[in-house]
Amino acid sequence: MFVEGKPKIWLRIESLILFSATIAVFSQLRQHWWVYLVLLFVPDIFMVGYIKNSKVGAFFYNLGHSYPAPAVLGLIAWLNNNYFAMAVAAIWFGHIGWDRFFGYGLKYDSGFKETHLGSL
Numbered sequence: 001m002f003v004e005g006k007p008k009i010w011l012r013i014e015s016l017i018l019f020s021a022t023i024a025v026f027s028q029l030r031q032h033w034w035v036y037l038v039l040l041f042v043p044d045i046f047m048v049g050y051i052k053n054s055k056v057g058a059f060f061y062n063l064g065h066s067y068p069a070p071a072v073l074g075l076i077a078w079l080n081n082n083y084f085a086m087a088v089a090a091i092w093f094g095h096i097g098w099d100r101f102f103g104y105g106l107k108y109d110s111g112f113k114e115t116h117l118g119s120l
Contacts, residue, residue, distance in 0.1 A: 002118040003105075011117065012101050019097030022090045031087040039088060043095045050112060058107035065096055065106060 003011060026036050046064025050057030063069060070092035077085030099105075105115030113120040 003116060004118070008117060012103075015097045015100035017097075019094050019101060022094030022097065025090045026087055026094070029083045029087045029090065031084065035087060036091055036094070039091045040095055040098070043092055047112075054107075054111045055109045057112065058109045061107045061112075065099060065104075067093070067096065070096070 023036070043064045046060045047057065049060035070089045073092065074086060074089030077083075077089055100117065103115070103117050103120065105117030108114040108116075
C-alpha cells in the first residue's frame with residue numbers, strides 16, 4: 001500500500017522542510033559548505049545491498065534512509081561536542097529529506113522501485 005493524495009503532498013512538504021532545516025543547522029556548525037555538498041549523497045552507498053538481491057537491498061537502503069541512524073549519530077555527536085559529526089548527522093537527515101521530496105521513499109522487498117511513497 002502506498003501513500004496517495006493529499007497525505008503524499010504533505011509528506012513531500014515535510015521532506016522539503018526537513019532538507020531546508022538541515023541547511024540551517026549546518027550553517028551553525030562552523031563547517032565548510034563543500035562538506036555538505038560532498039557528503040549529501042553518501043547515504044546512497046546503502047544501495048549496495050541490491051547487488052545481492054532486493055530483500056537485502058531494501059534492508060540496507062531503509063537502514064540508511066530512515067531517521068534512527070542519523071539521530072543516534074547526532075545525539076552521540078552532541079553529547080561529545082563533536083561539530084563535524086553533528087554536521088554529518090545534519091547532512092544525513094538532509095539526504096533523507098531530499099530523497100523523500102523527490103519521491104524516493106522507503107523500499108519494499110519486492111524491488112527498488114516499490115516505495116512507501118509509490119512506485120518509481
